[in-house]
Amino acid sequence: MQSLQQKASEWSGVNAADAFAIDETNLFQKLGLQTFINLSTNFYTRIYDDEEEWFRSIFANSKKEEAIQNQYEFFVQRMRGPALYSERKGHPALIGRHRPFPVTHRAAERWLHHMEKALESTLDIDTYSKLRMMNFFRHTAYFLVAGDELKNQNQRVPCKHAASKPAAA
Amino acid sequence: MQSLQQKASEWSGVNAADAFAIDETNLFQKLGLQTFINLSTNFYTRIYDDEEEWFRSIFANSKKEEAIQNQYEFFVQRMRGPALYSERKGHPALIGRHRPFPVTHRAAERWLHHMEKALESTLDIDTYSKLRMMNFFRHTAYFLVAGDELKNQNQRVPCKHAASKPAAA
Numbered sequence: 001m002q003s004l005q006q007k008a009s010e011w012s013g014v015n016a017a018d019a020f021a022i023d024e025t026n027l028f029q030k031l032g033l034q035t036f037i038n039l040s041t042n043f044y045t046r047i048y049d050d051e052e053e054w055f056r057s058i059f060a061n062s063k064k065e066e067a068i069q070n071q072y073e074f075f076v077q078r079m080r081g082p083a084l085y086s087e088r089k090g091h092p093a094l095i096g097r098h099r100p101f102p103v104t105h106r107a108a109e110r111w112l113h114h115m116e117k118a119l120e121s122t123l124d125i126d127t128y129s130k131l132r133m134m135n136f137f138r139h140t141a142y143f144l145v146a147g148d149e150l151k152n153q154n155q156r157v158p159c160k161h162a163a164s165k166p167a168a169a
Numbered sequence: 170m171q172s173l174q175q176k177a178s179e180w181s182g183v184n185a186a187d188a189f190a191i192d193e194t195n196l197f198q199k200l201g202l203q204t205f206i207n208l209s210t211n212f213y214t215r216i217y218d219d220e221e222e223w224f225r226s227i228f229a230n231s232k233k234e235e236a237i238q239n240q241y242e243f244f245v246q247r248m249r250g251p252a253l254y255s256e257r258k259g260h261p262a263l264i265g266r267h268r269p270f271p272v273t274h275r276a277a278e279r280w281l282h283h284m285e286k287a288l289e290s291t292l293d294i295d296t297y298s299k300l301r302m303m304n305f306f307r308h309t310a311y312f313l314v315a316g317d318e319l320k321n322q323n324q325r326v327p328c329k330h331a332a333s334k335p336a337a338a
Contacts, residue, residue, distance in 0.1 A: 140260065
């Protein structure tokens with residue numbers, strides 16, 4: 001069976017070494033807190049205004065301000081800054097916390113499209129950091145698509161008639 | 170609804186500030202790689218020899234050497250050392266990766282019992298670091314008990330007769 005990491009690499013086209021090259025530099029020290037806040041603000045401004053309703057609706061039950069804070073605190077923590085996210089919310093637990101959302105290949109691509117645009121429109125992120133971050137985001141998005149599939153495995157267990165229905169493609 | 174963090178704090182008796190006080194010092198720099206390898210070796214030697222079969226059997230499908238490596242690489246990464254775990258396996262995704270295991274209150278206590286003994290028997294860990302790590306482990310163990318409950322929530326969805334059964338206390 002392919003591991004989460006293998007699926008993430010294969011589907012995203014980004015190998016693990018490139019994805020986790022974010023750890024070679026302290027991107028938090030390089031970019032600073034305000035840049036991460038700006039990036040997540042730009043990102044979610046795009047998301048909550050997305051013309052594609054199927055994608056926008058995934059976020060309908062979350063408040064924009066909270067989504068922004070969750071994201072930039074996680075980015076800051078993962079990119080070697082203070083553990084803002086864990087102090088407030090606990091472990092990132094990326095797969096567990098994405099459990100309520102349909103993290104499909106299509107949703108991953110839409111997320112990545114908006115993140116690429118958000119990176120472009122955020123001042124003070126140099127090309128080197130943008131490339132590193134995009135590789136990390138691309139690999140992580142597909143890591144979560146792989147994580148989402150675990151959910152379907154579990155859902156086939158509880159009752160007999162559910163097992164006879166094929167899982168949605 | 171209580172958050173994962175709130176449940177972890179309430180059930181473990183360790184508040185988030187104390188759990189994530191591991192971030193105030195770079196414990197990896199302080200203790201070094203070999204100490205983490207020794208700790209996880211001591212821990213899993215106890216686990217795989219546990220006289221309590223119900224607990225030992227949780228690990229029966231994992232190889233001891235692999236369990237040791239997974240654990241010390243995660244600890245090293247989380248305690249501000251190199252991202253050994255992610256380079257090899259991807260995001261820690263603690264809840265997602267514990268999905269196959271029954272992470273009950275009882276299992277958390279047994280895990281913590283062995284970890285406390287393993288910390289005691291590992292040379293070169295000072296009292297200050299032991300205390301910090303134990304707070305982190307205790308909070309995290311109950312964070313995963315809280316994460317485990319999400320599994321049961323999902324399992325109530327797929328079929329009607331499942332919804333009529335009350336969840337186990």
